[in-house]
Amino acid sequence: MRSRTTEGSMGERAAQKKMRMKELSRAAGVPKGTILYYIKEGLVPRPVKTHANMAYYGEAHLRAIRLVKELQGKRFLPLSVIKQILKGSDLSVDELRTLVEMDGKLFRNLKGNPAVKPVTISKLADRTGASLQEIRDLERLRIVCPVQKGTRKLYDEDDIRMVECWVKLRKAGFAKELGFDADILTIHRDLLRILVEEEAKTLLSRVAGRVESLNLDLAKMVEDATGILNTMMGIIHKRLIVETVRKYTEAFRQQIQAKQGP
DNA sequence: ACAGCATAACCGTAACCGAC
DNA sequence: GTCGGTTACGGTTATGCTGT
Numbered sequence: 001m002r003s004r005t006t007e008g009s010m011g012e013r014a015a016q017k018k019m020r021m022k023e024l025s026r027a028a029g030v031p032k033g034t035i036l037y038y039i040k041e042g043l044v045p046r047p048v049k050t051h052a053n054m055a056y057y058g059e060a061h062l063r064a065i066r067l068v069k070e071l072q073g074k075r076f077l078p079l080s081v082i083k084q085i086l087k088g089s090d091l092s093v094d095e096l097r098t099l100v101e102m103d104g105k106l107f108r109n110l111k112g113n114p115a116v117k118p119v120t121i122s123k124l125a126d127r128t129g130a131s132l133q134e135i136r137d138l139e140r141l142r143i144v145c146p147v148q149k150g151t152r153k154l155y156d157e158d159d160i161r162m163v164e165c166w167v168k169l170r171k172a173g174f175a176k177e178l179g180f181d182a183d184i185l186t187i188h189r190d191l192l193r194i195l196v197e198e199e200a201k202t203l204l205s206r207v208a209g210r211v212e213s214l215n216l217d218l219a220k221m222v223e224d225a226t227g228i229l230n231t232m233m234g235i236i237h238k239r240l241i242v243e244t245v246r247k248y249t250e251a252f253r254q255q256i257q258a259k260q261g262p
Numbered sequence: 263a264c265a266g267c268a269t270a271a272c273c274g275t276a277a278c279c280g281a282c
Numbered sequence: 283g284t285c286g287g288t289t290a291c292g293g294t295t296a297t298g299c300t301g302t
Contacts, residue, residue, distance in 0.1 A: 021293085033269075
């Protein structure tokens, strides 16, 4: 009888998202001692304490515990690193959790079955016609990102395509003699980094915490959107170039007309 | 040695119950 | 209503265990 009334009050609290330690422990699948340890370590927020030995926990505590377990289990991160991630990020627990769930799923087909096998720097230079110095410059700027495999550094399909593009720019007339070097790409990298950060925030602010309930395949959404947006950005880029040239041309014409007088 | 728990002991409280 | 008893449960602390 007693237990039934206790369960009843538990149910009411659960509905209000207010849990006691036992409910939180059961919901998270983590022992009480572990939860207290996480709180002590600052990985989980402190509960609302009603008395010296009584506290209530909410959904935020549950989500925090699940995120910690996920980062441990899937990413093999130590608690000290998880703590830094939680404190160093301006993302919410839900948003971090959404990112973690997506990690490793994006563009997996391409990475798992590359059409082109990764190559060494000398083969990359041979294949593309780029100099070793140019490839190293692109690497310094993190525009190509080789992977260290034992003693060898290997460049994957994207790196190869990136260097091929760089060589095409050279052939199009952007010559070293004119002052064009890899650093001219820095602005693209930096602006794209800002763009991607903003895109991530936009996406996360809308879907974080709702992926399961809405049954979303977030990795596929991002993959599809990347292709579509790349096409759209190409068109916008082209239009902006035309508009910019027109704007300066117009300004130049007005200057000429002003000098010639009415 | 250290991180990351797990367990036990102890003390205290919440929630319930029956008696008055 | 409130008082005291009972039981389940929570918090703290110390200690021990396990894997790296």
